[in-house]
Amino acid sequence: MSIREQIAILESLSSLDQDILRINEQLKNLRPNSEDALTATMLDARIKATAEQNISPTLVAELESELKTRNEDRAKVVSKLPPALYRRYESIRVRRSIAIARTYDGTCLACHLALPPLLFQKMRRQEEFESCPNCRRILYYSPL
Secondary structure, three states: OOHHHHHHHHHHHHHHHHHHHHHHHHHHHHOOOOOOOOOHHHHHHHHHHHHHOOOOHHHHHHHHHHHHHHHHHHHHHHHHOOHHHHHHHHHHHHHHOOOEEEEOOOEOOOOOOEOOHHHHHHHHOOOOOEEOOOOOOEEEEOOO
16 A cells, blocks of 8 residues: 555544544533433423524434444544554544644644654655654645
8 A cells, every 4th residue: 555545544534533523522512411410400401402502303313323424434444554554543643633744845734843854855755654753643745
């Protein structure tokens, strides 16, 4: 698998992860949290507030089905990546939420720090993925 294919896969994986985080946040805001020790009056107030905001159960169902679809798409994309690269991606994603960053001029576009010139020249040859010395995200070179 070429590095360009791996870059495309990592970008789509990152996009799917961002979508999943967004959907999870929306679901968390819509559903009452059953793990909290909420009283019955608090639940009633939540239901009334939900009704007032015109949030229907169908919206929650749509978001849950979209989340399921995105998770399935993510699983398909992950199966195409080399296992070592995926493990590296996941460990960074857990810490930073966005695990990959692009560079085109020798600057990490995630943390905006200049890369060492030798590292940047190595990346321009696109032999392998490098990590930003500052934020540790996986870097890839993409010319303007």
